[in-house]
Amino acid sequence: MRSSVFTIMKKELARFFGDRRLMVSILMPGILIYVVYTFMGSAMGDLFSVDEDYVPTIQAAALPDSIAALTQAAGLPTEPCQDIQAAKEEVTAQELDLLLVFSEEFDREVAAYEAGSGQAAPNVEVYYNSASAASQTAYMTVTSLLDAYESGLANKFDVNAGVDCDLATEEDTAGSIFAMLLPMLLMTFLYSGCSSVAPESIAGEKERGTIATMLITPIRRGDIAVGKILALAIVALLSGASSALGTILALPRLMGGAMEGISTNIYSMRDYLLLAVVILSTVLVLVTVISILSAFAKTVKEAQSYATPLMVLVMLLGVSGMFGGGASRNLAVYCIPLYNSVQCMSGVFSFTVMPAAVAVTAGVNGAFTLLGVFVLAKMFNSEKIIFSR
Amino acid sequence: MSDILEVRDLTKTFRLSAKQQKLERTKQKLRVAVNGLSFTAREGEIFGLLGPNGAGKTTTLRMLATLIRPDSGDTFVDGKSIVREPDQVRRRIGFLTSELKLEDCFTPNYLYDFFSELHQVDRAVRIARKEDIFTRFGIDRFAEVKVADLSTGMKQKVSLAVSLVHDPEIIIFDEPTNGLDVLTARVVTDFLEELRDRGRTVIVSTHIFSLVEKLCDRVGILIDGRMVQCDTLANITRGESLEDRFFAIYKETAGEME
Numbered sequence: 158m159r160s161s162v163f164t165i166m167k168k169e170l171a172r173f174f175g176d177r178r179l180m181v182s183i184l185m186p187g188i189l190i191y192v193v194y195t196f197m198g199s200a201m202g203d204l205f206s207v208d209e210d211y212v213p214t215i216q217a218a219a220l221p222d223s224i225a226a227l228t229q230a231a232g233l234p235t236e237p238c239q240d241i242q243a244a245k246e247e248v249t250a251q252e253l254d255l256l257l258v259f260s261e262e263f264d265r266e267v268a269a270y271e272a273g274s275g276q277a278a279p280n281v282e283v284y285y286n287s288a289s290a291a292s293q294t295a296y297m298t299v300t301s302l303l304d305a306y307e308s309g310l311a312n313k314f315d316v317n318a319g320v321d322c323d324l325a326t327e328e329d330t331a332g333s334i335f336a337m338l339l340p341m342l343l344m345t346f347l348y349s350g351c352s353s354v355a356p357e358s359i360a361g362e363k364e365r366g367t368i369a370t371m372l373i374t375p376i377r378r379g380d381i382a383v384g385k386i387l388a389l390a391i392v393a394l395l396s397g398a399s400s401a402l403g404t405i406l407a408l409p410r411l412m413g414g415a416m417e418g419i420s421t422n423i424y425s426m427r428d429y430l431l432l433a434v435v436i437l438s439t440v441l442v443l444v445t446v447i448s449i450l451s452a453f454a455k456t457v458k459e460a461q462s463y464a465t466p467l468m469v470l471v472m473l474l475g476v477s478g479m480f481g482g483g484a485s486r487n488l489a490v491y492c493i494p495l496y497n498s499v500q501c502m503s504g505v506f507s508f509t510v511m512p513a514a515v516a517v518t519a520g521v522n523g524a525f526t527l528l529g530v531f532v533l534a535k536m537f538n539s540e541k542i543i544f545s546r
Numbered sequence: 547m548s549d550i551l552e553v554r555d556l557t558k559t560f561r562l563s564a565k566q567q568k569l570e571r572t573k574q575k576l577r578v579a580v581n582g583l584s585f586t587a588r589e590g591e592i593f594g595l596l597g598p599n600g601a602g603k604t605t606t607l608r609m610l611a612t613l614i615r616p617d618s619g620d621t622f623v624d625g626k627s628i629v630r631e632p633d634q635v636r637r638r639i640g641f642l643t644s645e646l647k648l649e650d651c652f653t654p655n656y657l658y659d660f661f662s663e664l665h666q667v668d669r670a671v672r673i674a675r676k677e678d679i680f681t682r683f684g685i686d687r688f689a690e691v692k693v694a695d696l697s698t699g700m701k702q703k704v705s706l707a708v709s710l711v712h713d714p715e716i717i718i719f720d721e722p723t724n725g726l727d728v729l730t731a732r733v734v735t736d737f738l739e740e741l742r743d744r745g746r747t748v749i750v751s752t753h754i755f756s757l758v759e760k761l762c763d764r765v766g767i768l769i770d771g772r773m774v775q776c777d778t779l780a781n782i783t784r785g786e787s788l789e790d791r792f793f794a795i796y797k798e799t800a801g802e803m804e
């Protein structure tokens with residue numbers, strides 16, 4: 158590498174690592190994400206889960222003996238209901254979890270009922286309150302009990318009785334969840350990493366009047382551009398890594414029970430390697446684009462506002478990965494910077510990545526970065542950009 | 547003595563932004579900042595560009611320093627064109643203005659080394675020069691203090707030291723004493739004289755008459771982007787004070803322009 162590129166890189170890195178305020182702003186997203194997700198996770202957990210020892214309060218009107226035996230066996234004590242209207246109001250007020258209303262003579266009607274006879278089938282009404290987690294849980298338990306009883310009566314055949322018939326492997330389940338969520342999250346983190354450093358370094362130097370000091374030395378403009386972009390990519394990666402770490406640590410807490418039994422340890426070394434290539438080339442593209450946008454701005458604030466449309470674009474691309482249904486197999490798709498990143502990430506996480514696609518992505522992004530460096534160097538040479546009033 | 551700097555017919559026009567038009571209450575879209583400017587500076591002299599606010603001093607010096615390009619005309623620094631060989635020119639000049647800032651978060655020591663590397667100064671040479679100029683300006687005691695924590699005067703001394711890492715043949719200095727107290731200003735002007743005595747050429751711009759009288763061997767008077775007079779200090783003042791002469795000249799040109 159040319160020594161002046163190295164000099165610029167060294168200076169940029171020294172600036173970031175020497176400034177505590179900048180370091181905080183780089184590492185903060187990760188810490189914030191961890192705290193917020195953990196907090197959200199525990200709050201949501203409280204909201205949706207019911208204490209396992211909790212015994213729901215259930216009232217039943219005209220409870221037939223058959224069902225009474227069932228609920229008894231399931232450990233759901235029921236009380237007889239005197240006033241249906243009053244009981245309904247109690248359910249609404251969340252004072253009562255469940256109300257069952259059977260037709261009189263339920264057992265006899267069931268025994269007499271013949272399917273296809275045209276007669277109305279005997280009915281049971283189950284009242285619950287979906288706003289209450291306890292009521293919701295009780296509803297699920299009781300209806301499944303009733304369903305089981307009903308199919309038991311017909312007893313023509315059973316479906317999935319006592320066998321786990323989900324043939325998806327644990328890998329696939331985890332993979333499809335990760336392929337949904339992670340490209341979007343990763344892209345957002347990489348963007349926020351890049352946007353927390355590039356405006357500072359490009360527009361900031363313009364704003365503070367320090368870039369001209371460098372421009373009167375014989376250093377090539379291209380070397381400044383390359384040095385800056387490499388240094389920014391390193392710092393942006395760090396910032397992105399901090400966000401990613403925060404997420405990885407907090408994700409199990411956020412997902413709570415949903416993550417149980419899902420192993421994150423399902424990707425091979427090859428997957429991680431491909432992912433690293435994708436992330437690196439994505440960061441280069443993002444840093445380059447934000448740097449160029451920043452070079453147009455007079456102040457850091459202005460630069461950040463210029464970069465906002467890019468943020469929206471990155472988020473949209475991330476979301477697009479959620480619905481694409483896996484990575485594209487068409488190599489031409491991988492010629493579009495940023496979109497190719499999302500596609501590759503979905504591919505890696507869903508085990509469908511094609512190494513050729515990653516290669517195309519790395520190549521295209523590399524070429525894009527070079528072009529950007531060229532543009533940035535031209536901009537550094539332009540007095541309209543550097544001395545705009 | 548030979549001409550080391552040859553300015554030929556420099557012209558620079560700026561397009562005024564809408565904001566600037568509003569600010570200056572003007573409807574003009576274009577502003578001719580420098581208009582057909584020519585002069586020469588000789589080796590081992592201090593040349594002063596004297597002019598009121600907006601005369602085009604900074605614009606001229608920026609063109610000499612290759613930060614902006616002239617619309618027409620050219621300048622030769624030791625025979626190298628600012629338009630065609632800006633790299634060669636940059637090796638030969640040191641440029642200093644209060645608008646060129648040093649990054650706050652670095653120490654004088656770090657910045658001196660950084661700019662030495664950009665100018666590809668040999669390590670041994672750099673160490674000797676740094677030691678010399680840091681003691682000369684009393685920077686040595688603050689060598690490891692961040693620029694942000696230095697006084698204005700000390701900052702200016704550091705800027706000066708940093709702009710000279712490559713020991714250039716021509717030193718271009720926009721408003722050298724702007725914002726400095728008398729003590730620091732004295733250190734700076736003494737240093738500029740010392741540079742001249744070592745055979746370097748110094749170009750300064752200013753609107754301060756006393757500075758020109760004290761420092762300059764030759765003076766160019768710049769009004770509205772034009773050089774209205776350019777001569778030795780003695781030939782311009784002709785025994786009067788520079789201030790009186792300047793106003794006389796100013797009136798003449800104002801009369802011509804109407």
Ligand SMILES: Nc1ncnc2c1ncn2[C@@H]1O[C@H](COP(=O)(O)OP(=O)(O)OP(=O)(O)O)[C@@H](O)[C@H]1O
Nearest residue numbers: 544546560561579598599600601602603604605606
């Ligand atoms: N980048 C620019 N864009 C537009 N107009 C400019 C620009 N730079 C300078 N000017 C205009 O050109 C004219 C000359 O400016 P310049 O800064 O060269 O004057 P100066 O002699 O240095 O004045 P001062 O004593 O105020 O520093 C001014 O009218 C200024 O407004």
Ligand SMILES: [Mg+2]
Nearest residue numbers: 603604605720
């Ligand atoms: Mg000026």
